[in-house]
Each structure stands twice: as structure tokens, then as C-alpha cells.
Amino acid sequence: MSTEFGVWVAALMTIGLFSFLYKDNPFFKVCEAVFIGSSTGYWAVVYFFDNLQKKLWEGIFPPDGAVGDAWLWGGAILGILMLCRLSNKIGWIARWPVSFIVGATAGLYMINYFVSSAMMQVASTMQSLVVTNGGGIDWQATIGSVVVAVAVVSGLIYFFFSKEHTGAFGGVAKVGIWFLMITFGASFGYTVMSRMSLLIGRMDYLFGDWLGMIR
Amino acid sequence: MMGHYIALSLLAVLGLGMIFIFYLTVKGRTIERRFVFLYIVFTVSLPLFVKMKPPIQVSPEVQQVVETITSLSPGAKVLISCDFDPPSAPELQPMLVAFTKYALKHDLKLIFMGLWPLGPSQANRGLRLALADTIIAAKNLTYGVDYVNLGFQSGNEFVIQAMGGSFKSMFPQDDRRIPYDSIPLLNGVVNYRQIDLVMNFSAGKPGTIEWIQNAVDRYQVKLSAGNTAVQAPQVYPYLRAGQVRGLMGGMSGAAEFELALNEKGKASSFILSQMFSHLAVMLFVIVGNVAWLMTRKKK
Numbered sequence: 001m002s003t004e005f006g007v008w009v010a011a012l013m014t015i016g017l018f019s020f021l022y023k024d025n026p027f028f029k030v031c032e033a034v035f036i037g038s039s040t041g042y043w044a045v046v047y048f049f050d051n052l053q054k055k056l057w058e059g060i061f062p063p064d065g066a067v068g069d070a071w072l073w074g075g076a077i078l079g080i081l082m083l084c085r086l087s088n089k090i091g092w093i094a095r096w097p098v099s100f101i102v103g104a105t106a107g108l109y110m111i112n113y114f115v116s117s118a119m120m121q122v123a124s125t126m127q128s129l130v131v132t133n134g135g136g137i138d139w140q141a142t143i144g145s146v147v148v149a150v151a152v153v154s155g156l157i158y159f160f161f162s163k164e165h166t167g168a169f170g171g172v173a174k175v176g177i178w179f180l181m182i183t184f185g186a187s188f189g190y191t192v193m194s195r196m197s198l199l200i201g202r203m204d205y206l207f208g209d210w211l212g213m214i215r
Numbered sequence: 216m217m218g219h220y221i222a223l224s225l226l227a228v229l230g231l232g233m234i235f236i237f238y239l240t241v242k243g244r245t246i247e248r249r250f251v252f253l254y255i256v257f258t259v260s261l262p263l264f265v266k267m268k269p270p271i272q273v274s275p276e277v278q279q280v281v282e283t284i285t286s287l288s289p290g291a292k293v294l295i296s297c298d299f300d301p302p303s304a305p306e307l308q309p310m311l312v313a314f315t316k317y318a319l320k321h322d323l324k325l326i327f328m329g330l331w332p333l334g335p336s337q338a339n340r341g342l343r344l345a346l347a348d349t350i351i352a353a354k355n356l357t358y359g360v361d362y363v364n365l366g367f368q369s370g371n372e373f374v375i376q377a378m379g380g381s382f383k384s385m386f387p388q389d390d391r392r393i394p395y396d397s398i399p400l401l402n403g404v405v406n407y408r409q410i411d412l413v414m415n416f417s418a419g420k421p422g423t424i425e426w427i428q429n430a431v432d433r434y435q436v437k438l439s440a441g442n443t444a445v446q447a448p449q450v451y452p453y454l455r456a457g458q459v460r461g462l463m464g465g466m467s468g469a470a471e472f473e474l475a476l477n478e479k480g481k482a483s484s485f486i487l488s489q490m491f492s493h494l495a496v497m498l499f500v501i502v503g504n505v506a507w508l509m510t511r512k513k514k
Binding site for chain 1: 249252255257259260263264293300302303304305306332367368369372373394424427428429431432433443444445447452453455456457458464465466467479485488489492496
């Protein structure tokens with residue numbers, strides 16, 4: 001069994017949080033409050049020192065006496081204007097920095113998403129259905145390409161709402177739903193795997209690091 | 216060994232328990248949800264005591280990561296972005312440790328960083344484990360020469376973008392507050408052009424997708440990634456498009472990676488637990504559906 005104080009705290013906190021699965025109780029509430037409080041404090045400190053001190057303050061007034069970056073004043077002013085939201089009277093001023101952030105972010109993201117998540121994806125979808133390998137047909141890759149093509153077309157048809165989903169059109173849309181459901185199922189499977197991994201990690205901590213039962 | 220047999224016997228009891236649950240459900244009796252939680256806890260915990268190795272097969276996407284890494288020559292510089300924190304460590308830390316061990320054994324130069332505040336701490340934990348390895352310890356590797364940790368930088372994807380121009384602008388000093396210019400490993404490292412591979416261990420945003428958008432497609436960076444299982448399905452389209460060279464998804468990806476690199480670690484020892492927990496979830500889904508179908512029939 002571990003003799004480290006930190007390990008004991010972490011182990012008891014883990015048990016405290018798991019105790020909610022039995023029913024809500026004061027031990028869980030204490031652990032929850034400690035977790036939220038310490039997380040908030042941690043993030044506040046990290047962001048204060050990383051952004052306000054290191055980037056803004058030391059950017060404007062470099063510690064080595066060099067000339068500061070005047071552009072940072074713009075950011076500082078916008079940041080202060082954001083705080084106007086706290087007042088009912090001048091809260092409307094906060095819309096200016098918000099609109100600046102929304103506009104600048106949208107502009108920056110637009111190209112990135114268009115290139116990486118749209119054009120490149122479309123290009124990789126528009127491949128030859130028959131894949132050849134060393135003169136012969138690579139059947140595995142060919143079947144994969146056909147499945148992708150069918151899934152893309154039927155999926156797009158499912159989201160085409162200008163025509164009623166009846167007849168052959170409705171049939172293809174139904175195939176699209178099946179592909180979507182399989183995708184959601186696979187995604188859910190991965191999520192289950194991820195959550196189970198977290199639980200395994202905690203159990204390994206309790207039985208291994210804390211109780212020393214697993215070597 | 217005693218624990219191994221006790222755990223195996225209890226797992227057998229759990230199997231019988233599932234049959235009993237199925238019987239109760241068919242009879243229309245509701246199972247207390249706390250019983251299900253307890254069942255899952257036992258299913259996950261008991262295999263941790265079992266000394267049995269389930270068969271692991273390396274998937275093509277993990278093999279691609281391995282091929283990318285093994286193609287690097289000694290002295291190649293690898294930028295490792297640890298974009299995760301302790302909650303995701305069971306999945307990502309084994310990948311990081313296996314990679315670090317392999318890289319240091321093969322004389323790759325490692326530059327760690329993090330876009331998540333706790334990422335660099337995870338890197339340090341991984342490094343500590345790797346440096347404790349006897350083969351690596353014998354090499355007497357030096358901080359700043361063989362590996363360096365640049366620390367955390369806030370700004371998410373904009374950090375990745377800015378690093379395309381200059382690493383130093385984003386990391387004027389490393390995690391130990393040593394100035395960028397005083398670190399021998401970083402001599403001549405201006406931007407991505409001097410980096411042979413970027414390895415990204417990601418649990419969300421900013422993570423692999425941001426690296427693809429801002430480094431791969433913009434600066435033609437070579438990127439391989441390890442993701443949490445939740446995130447992996449979102450990255451598969453980029454893998455197919457060739458924007459990322461290989462992908463390790465979740466704990467199974469980590470176990471495959473450890474096997475392929477011959478660096479057995481935590482993921483390999485966790486995989487049996489994961490196998491049993493998946494089996495339990497699948498059986499519960501089947502039992503639930505059978506119960507639902509039977510109630511529908513009665514109505």
C-alpha cells in the first residue's frame with residue numbers, strides 16, 4: 001500500500017466521486033466541490049500568468065528593456081471593453097470586441113476548414129472505383145472505394161429535402177440512413193472504449209498505485 | 216499467481232451472473248442499475264490481476280505510424296505535441312511512453328511541447344519512465360542536447376500557425392526557463408522546415424485536426440497521431456486523404472503500437488480489461504434489446 005499522502009488523497013477522491021453511483025452523498029459533494037474549486041483556481045492561475053503576464057504585460061513592457069509591441073495595446077483595450085458586459089448601462093460596448101473576435105476567427109478558420117476539411121476530403125472521395133495494384137485489381141481497396149462512393153451519394157441524398165423521399169429516391173435515402181446509423185454506431189463504440197479506458201485507468205490507480213495489489 | 220486464479224474464478228462467476236441477469240430480464244424483472252455499475256467495476260478490475268495476454272493484431276493505421284517512425288534516421292528531429300491531460304492519460308500516456316522509449320533508443324532528437332496546459336507535465340512523466348529504461352539510461356542522454364521540453368503555450372491553433380514562421384516567437388524559453396537560443400538541440404531550428412516529423416498525442420481541441428489544418432496542409436509537415444478513442448473517428452477521413460501518416464486510436468491503438476515497437480507497457484496490460492468490459496457492454500445491450508422485444512410482444 002502506498003505511503004504517499006498525494007496518492008491517498010487522489011485515491012479517496014476517486015472513491016468519493018464513484019460513490020455517486022450508489023447515491024448522492026456528502027462525501028461525493030465534498031469531492032465534487034474540491035474538484036471544481038481546484039480546477040477553476042488552476043485554470044485562473046495558468047491563464048493569468050500565461051496570457052496577461054507573459055504575453056500582454058511582458059509583451060508591452062519587455063523585461064529586458066527592449067521596445068514593446070504596440071499592437072498589444074489593441075488587444076488590451078478590446079479585453080477591457082469586454083468587461084463592460086458586467087455593467088447594465090454600458091454592456092452594449094462589449095459587442096465590439098465580441099464582433100471583432102467572431103469576425104477575425106471566422107476569417108482565419110474559413111480558409112483552413114475549406115482547404116483541409118472540404119477540398120482535400122472531396123478530392124480523396126473522388127477516386128477511381130477500381131483500385132489496381134501491380135497490374136491486378138486490389139479487391140479489398142476496390143470494395144472500400146465502392147462502399148465510400150455509395151455511402152457519400154446515399155448520405156447526401158438523405159439530406160436532400162427538396163424532393164419527397166419516395167420511390168427509388170426514398171430507397172437510396174434509406175440506404176443513406178443505414179450508413180449514418182452504422183457511422184454513429186462505430187462512433188458510439190469508440191466512445192464506450194474511451195470511457196472504459198478511463199475506468200481501467202482509475203482501477204489500475206486504486207489497485208496498483210494505491211493498494212499495491214497489481215505489479 | 217494466486218490472484219490470477221482467484222480473478223479467473225471470479226470472472227467465471229461474473230459470466231454465470233450474466234446468464235442470471237438474462238434470465239431475470241426475460242422474466243420481466245428489472246435489474247437495479249447499481250448492480251450493473253458494480254458488475255462493470257468487477258469486469259474491468261478483475262482482468263487486471265489475470266496474467267493472460269489476449270492476441271493483438273497490428274492494424275494498418277498503426278502500422279503506418281510505425282513505418283513513419285522507423286523510416287527516420289538517427290539524429291532526426293521530432294516535434295512531439297502533448298495535447299492531453301491526466302483524464303486521457305490511460306489511453307495516450309502508453310503511446311507517448313512507447314514512442315519516447317523507441318525514439319531515444321534510436322537516437323532521435325525529441326522536442327516536446329503542449330497546447331494543453333498539462334501536456335508538458337505528461338511529457339515529463341513519459342520522459343522519466345523512458346529514461347529509467349536500462350538501455351536508455353546507459354546512453355547518458357542530456358537535456359537540451361538529446362531532448363527538450365518547450366512547455367505550454369496558450370493560443371491553440373494560432374500557436375501552430377505562428378510556429379510555421381518561428382518556433383522561438385512562441386517559445387522564447389523552454390519549460391525550465393532556459394532561453395531558446397541557449398539550447399543546443401534547437402540550434403538551427405527555426406520552423407517546421409527543420410523538423411522531420413511531428414507526433415501529436417491528442418485528446419480533443421486543439422489537437423490532431425488543428426495540426427492537420429495549420430501545419431500539414433499549410434507547411435507540408437509530416438504528421439503522425441495518437442488519439443483518444445472518442446476523437447479517432449473524426450480523424451479517420453484525414454487518414455484516408457493522406458493528411459496524417461498513421462493513426463493510433465484509443466487503448467487498443469496504444470497496445471498495437473507497443474506490440475509493433477516491442478515496447479510493452481501499460482496499454483498491453485490493460486487490453487484484457489478492455490476486452491472483458493466490451494464483452495459486458497455488448498451482452499448488456501443484447502439483454503436490454505431482448506427485454507424490449509419481449510415487452511413489445513406482450514403488449
